[in-house]
Amino acid sequence: MEAPIRIMLIDDHGIVRQGLRAILELEPQIRVVGEADDPEAALPLIDSLRPDIVLLDLSIGQHGTERGLNACRALSQRYPDVGVIVLTTFPEERLVLQALQNGAKGYVLKDVDAVDLIKMIRAVSRGEAAIDTRITPLVLKNLGRRDQERARLDLTDREKEVIRLLAAGYSNRQIGLALHISESTVKYHLRNIMDKLDVRARTEIVYAASKLGLV
Structure with missing residues (x-):
């Protein structure tokens, strides 16, 4: 039999801690080994009890989410082998991203279904990330923006010129004449642009570039 997942x-x-304990201890493979009302009080307990997972309230006392x-x-940082799961009432994109950047392995809203919470605890105990499905679109949206911004920054000035002429309806030959480069060089630039924008056709270049505000 596998060792139980140890929770702090x-x-x-x-009353929240009592409710969580009551729910989690219904699972035979989960054991709540300790609890604390603030992070500082939790440190000596974590040192001695060595939990696998810490369920951390994001808003503690009068200090808010900070x-x-x-x-x-x-x-x-202090316990890299312990998976921190943020348990909160705040479904805000900024807080989700800050928590993940600060090392959280999971972000869960407090009204989560007990079955889903246990699934997320098991996922984090396996070394996976666990994000509440109601929050996932926020994370994906941010990643999409970051990928687009990265693509914008990766494009050279010459590649941006090629994109603008392409959007204006120029052929490869016309683009070459306008920029005083060979048609084969135009094709080379187009291949690089498609790789950077993760597209596979000339028409997709224009569409992707318009989303980035380049045309």
């Missing part, structure tokens, strides 16, 4: 609860509301984010970073 950090939440400044006792203290929770700082705690997330400190716990992740």
Whole structure:
């Protein structure tokens, strides 16, 4: 039989900790080994109890989410083998991204279904990331923006000139004449542009470039 997943609860509301403990301990392969009402009080307990997972409330006391984010970073740095799962009421894109950047392996809303919470705990215990499905679109949207911005920055000035002429309806030959380069060089630039924008056709270049504000 596999060893149970050892859980530490950090939440400044006792009734929340009691509820979580009651839910989690219904699972035979999950054991709540400790709890604390703030991160500082949790440190000696983590040192001695060595949990596999820490469920961390993001908003602790009067310090708001900033203290929770700082705690997330400190716990992740001090205990890299412990998976920190943020458990919060805030479905905000900024907080999700900051928590993940601060080392959280999971981000879950407090009204999550118990079955889903246990699935996420199991995922993090296996070394995977676990994001509440209601939050996933926020993360994907941000990643999409970052990928687009990276593509914009990777394009050279000459490649941007080629894109603008392509959008104006110029053929490869006409682009070469306008930029005083050979038609084979135009084709070379187009191949690089398609790789950077992750597209496979000339028409897709124009569409992708318009989304980036290049044409």
